[in-house]
Amino acid sequence: MSTNNSPPPEAIARAETEAWKEGLFAGLTSGLASGMIGAKFMKFGRYQIIMSTLVTSVLSGYYFTQAFKETNMKQLQAEFEKQQAEKLRDLKKAGELSTVSM
Numbered sequence: 001m002s003t004n005n006s007p008p009p010e011a012i013a014r015a016e017t018e019a020w021k022e023g024l025f026a027g028l029t030s031g032l033a034s035g036m037i038g039a040k041f042m043k044f045g046r047y048q049i050i051m052s053t054l055v056t057s058v059l060s061g062y063y064f065t066q067a068f069k070e071t072n073m074k075q076l077q078a079e080f081e082k083q084q085a086e087k088l089r090d091l092k093k094a095g096e097l098s099t100v101s102m
Contacts, residue, residue, distance in 0.1 A: 007080040015076050019069035026068075027061020 006012075034056035038044040044052065 005081075005084075007076050011076055011080075012073070015072035016069055019065055019072050022068045023061050023065025026064035027057045030060040030064075031057025 031053045035049050035053035038049045038052045
């Protein structure tokens with residue numbers, strides 16, 4: 001049995017890609033909201049709206065990506081450990097059955 005305690009690289013890459021997509025969407029939507037708030041309620045000028053939108057998009061996108069990545073990796077690790085425990089339980093069960101049938 002393998003002693004590797006980490007999920008397969010393909011699963012890690014998929015979790016990181018999903019986090020990147022979700023972070024990008026969160027950054028774009030928060031930037032849009034920031035631009036709308038700056039224009040409507042704060043009466044920002046054109047360049048202030050552009051700057052607040054860009055800064056908000058980049059920062060919130062980055063932080064959301066990091067949070068989604070951390071969440072996805074913890075969820076992936078938990079699923080992997082659950083699968084490993086089930087495999088171990090099945091192996092022990094099969095071992096007990098083979099010793100009983102001998």
